[in-house]
Amino acid sequence: MGVGGELELRPALQRIVDTAASLTGARYAALGVLDPEHRRITELFTHGPTGPERDRTGEPPGGPAGLIGELLRDPRPLAPEDPTGDPRSPGVPGGPPRTHTFLGVPVRVGGEVFGHLYLTERRGGPFDDEDLALVTVLASQAGIAVGNARLYETARRRERWIEGAAAVTTALLSGRSADDALTTVAEQARILAGAAAGVVLQPTEEGGMEIVAASTRDDPEGLVGTTILPGSPVLVQLLGGEPVFIEDSATDPRMTTQVRSRFGPSMMLPLQSGGRLIGTLALPRRRGDAAYTAVEQSLASRFAAHAALALLLADAQHDRERLAVYEDRDRIARDLHDLVVQRLFATEMMLESTRRRAAGEEGTQALIGRAVDELDSTIQEVRTAIFALQQPPADAPTTFRGRVLRETRGAAVLLGFSPSVRFTGPVDALVREPLEGRLLAELRGALAAAHRRAGVSRIEVTVDVTATLPDGGDGVRLLVRDDGAREDGGPGTVFAWEADRRAGAGPEAPDTP
Known part of the structure; x- marks a missing residue:
């Protein structure tokens, strides 16, 4: 008893x-x-x-x-x-x-x-x-x-694994990044299994597998980045979605990585759900530690399946959130185009008509002319904002217009304000490499120079692909204006750069300073 x-x-x-x-x-x-x-x-x-x-x-x-x-x-x-x-x-x-x-x-x-x-x-x-x-x-x-x-x-062990799986699901659905999500899975599995390390491997383009996230009791140095090369015997089972159980990683001939000598018993579990293989969860113990029991293998396999489903759900949730952001940005862009731009353009036309009727009054004509120019500039800036809204925020820009906006957004971090940008003409159609690279380099230098000047609170960037060069050729003109103090004490600085559009067809066309 x-x-x-x-x-x-x-x-x-x-x-x-x-x-x-x-x-x-x-x-x-x-x-x-x-x-x-x-x-x-x-x-x-x-x-x-x-x-x-x-x-x-x-x-x-x-x-x-x-x-x-x-x-x-x-x-x-x-x-x-x-x-x-x-x-x-x-x-x-x-x-x-x-x-x-x-x-x-x-x-x-x-x-x-x-x-x-x-x-x-x-x-x-x-x-x-x-x-x-x-x-x-x-x-x-x-x-x-x-x-x-x-x-x-x-x-009790099953209860701990269930609680660990629930904690992983909660953490993944809270909006963590992909790297943090994989590290969370590795850390929770390591603690629950009593392993020396928990690592997540993902398939490589070459057909192998690479450790992309690791959690260890000690220093994880040397684990992340370790690759199982194509042709390794253990890869056949892993890529096929089958679990692999190993009694001694250091002596098992299927293990070919350099870090295998640090570990003893291990299990490698597929992270797959709905037929989709996300990666592999490996849980090695120290050399000399007890091998995993059948119960531990079963519980860890269920945890891996649950974690894979949670990773897929987190990825789907992230996609839905990004889609909602894109839809909202598209709606704002449509509203700006359909309402704001159209009204601004209508107001510009009315002012232009008023200026023609006031042909005899020079002061009124000049005032209306400045108002028309301001409206035209505002329309260009709003169109630039519409274009920026239509670009995915996390993706690298694929057009020349997008790369110019990326440069100005990057400069805004140092300047403390966003430069205004204006495009004239079909810039994406007419600007090609190597002209594109040279213009972006000049823009980068002009923005850096403006940052070094005192008293700069406004910068206007203009890219005009309809410019006419002094020799009568078709050119591209970049103007960067700021309101900072000049060396001679005057207000405002203008940086101007021109190039023949034929430079887009080859490097022989010279720049015009």
Whole structure:
């Protein structure tokens, strides 16, 4: 009853050992937990031996030899009358190197051998039939207790994995960037699996896989950027969406990366949902750590599937948000074009008509002329704003007009205000490389020079592809005006640059300063 009261597995195993020693009067007791696949002792719980005695004993025998090997081959109660003369007796796990009395009983959980209970050095003489009966009953009850503790531990572990998966979903849907999302998946999986590292790999264009996100207990240096080259045996399973379980990364021939020597047991799980492979989640442990159990592999595989779905949902949500932004920008652009520009143009036409009717009044004509010029300039700037709204904010511009706007937006960060930009003529159709590159370089230099001048609060940029050069040729003119102080003390500075449009067809056409 006392053994069955423990819900935690490790305390339950230790209590089984202590109880067995107390019931039989054994000086030394041990419970060896078996690896079900390799039939060897992987963990030992002891009662009685001191530190020096453990040191003299060394590693517990877990091979085919001795009394321990006999129990491994034939898991039935074993109680030799004289262990000292038994050729199968090399010593008992956790006890003295040589024993005078011995009792071994298997502990079964659900019909399978979980481990063996070893007792030695009974006070008062050899173990008798009553001791054997007591320990056999105890082993039977211990099997039930171990089964219950396993179920409890599995339930708690499953609960932690579910909570971790929910935390990943919440974090991903909160709007984090793609890199942060992958790092979140790697970190949560590492913590839940008790791994030394959690890494996410994604397919490369060459057909391999590259680590793009990593979370480790120590310094992750050297992990991110590590590539599994095409042709690696493990890639066939990974790219096919199959999990890979490895007992020792350092010695497994399927592992070819340089960092494999740092790790031991590992599992590599596909991040896929709906037939789409996003990448692979790898969870390596340190060398010498326990291998992953079947339960851990199952829980981690479900976590990977859940994380992949969360990544797809986060990506879809990001796309929807971007689409909503684009739709809103398009609506604003349409409103500006259909309402603002049209009204400004109508007002300009009315002023132009008024100026013609006031032909005899020079002052009125000049005033109306300036108003018309201002309206024309405003229309150009509004059209420039419409064009900027129609460009995806995160994408690199693909047109000459977009690249000019990108330069002025970049300068606005240093200037503290946005320069106004005006285009005259079909700039995207008439400006080509190498003329485009030279004009952008001149614009960049003019904006930098304006930033260095004192008192600049306004900059006007004009790109005119309908300009006529002094020799009568068709040209491109760049004007950058600012209201800063000139070296001679005058107000305002103008930077002007011209080039023949034929420069777009080859580098032989000279610039005109």
